[in-house]
Amino acid sequence: MNGILDSMLQKPQEFVLESVPAYIALQLARQLNDIKRLRKYLAIVEHNSLPTIIEALTRARANDDHDRTAIFEEELLQLSGKEQDYAD
Numbered sequence: 594m595n596g597i598l599d600s601m602l603q604k605p606q607e608f609v610l611e612s613v614p615a616y617i618a619l620q621l622a623r624q625l626n627d628i629k630r631l632r633k634y635l636a637i638v639e640h641n642s643l644p645t646i647i648e649a650l651t652r653a654r655a656n657d658d659h660d661r662t663a664i665f666e667e668e669l670l671q672l673s674g675k676e677q678d679y680a681d
Contacts (some may be wrong), residue, residue, distance in 0.1 A: 614638045617646075623663045637669065645672045662671060 617634040622628045638646065649672055653665035 596681065612631070621646065621650065624654070627662050630662075641669065641673055648672055657679055 597631045615635060618631060618638045619628075621634045621638065625634075627634075646669070647666035649665050652668040654659045656664050658664055
């Protein structure tokens with residue numbers, strides 16, 4: 594029994610989500626198969642509405658093109674109506 598409790602009390606060795614926006618950014622990065630740019634997606638989540646992000650993701654996923662990340666960014670730009678420059 595102590596082994597189970599000890600393992601539960603250990604600090605995680607992986608990325609720890611600290612907020613809802615961080616969780617959404619992680620899911621967005623996973624959907625786009627682009628985990629390496631997680632910080633960029635966090636900035637996107639912090640500066641855009643969730644409905645806008647979901648619509649851009651839906652449009653990107655509907656496209657058969659292999660570069661869904663670029664399509665997502667284009668759709669986000671079109672939907673938000675503003676230039677966005679998020680560092681990678």
